Amino acid sequence: MVRKLFFAASVFSLVVAPVAAQAAERQPSPVAGKEDIAGMSMIGLLIALAVVAGVALIIASDDNNNPVSP
16 A cells, blocks of 8 residues: 555656646846856966866876886
């Protein structure tokens, strides 16, 4: 009995969810002033660039090709 109830509830949710989502009114997104990098200062940008450069240097300088096993 419980199994049939769960099955009926899942089928009902699969049928009703797309209908409810389609009936919802869609609002357009505001686009004024969205072309800048939001909240990113010059210092943050320089720190991110330094981290990327540091990781690239670490990867490029790792030339340890010795086998691990003796």
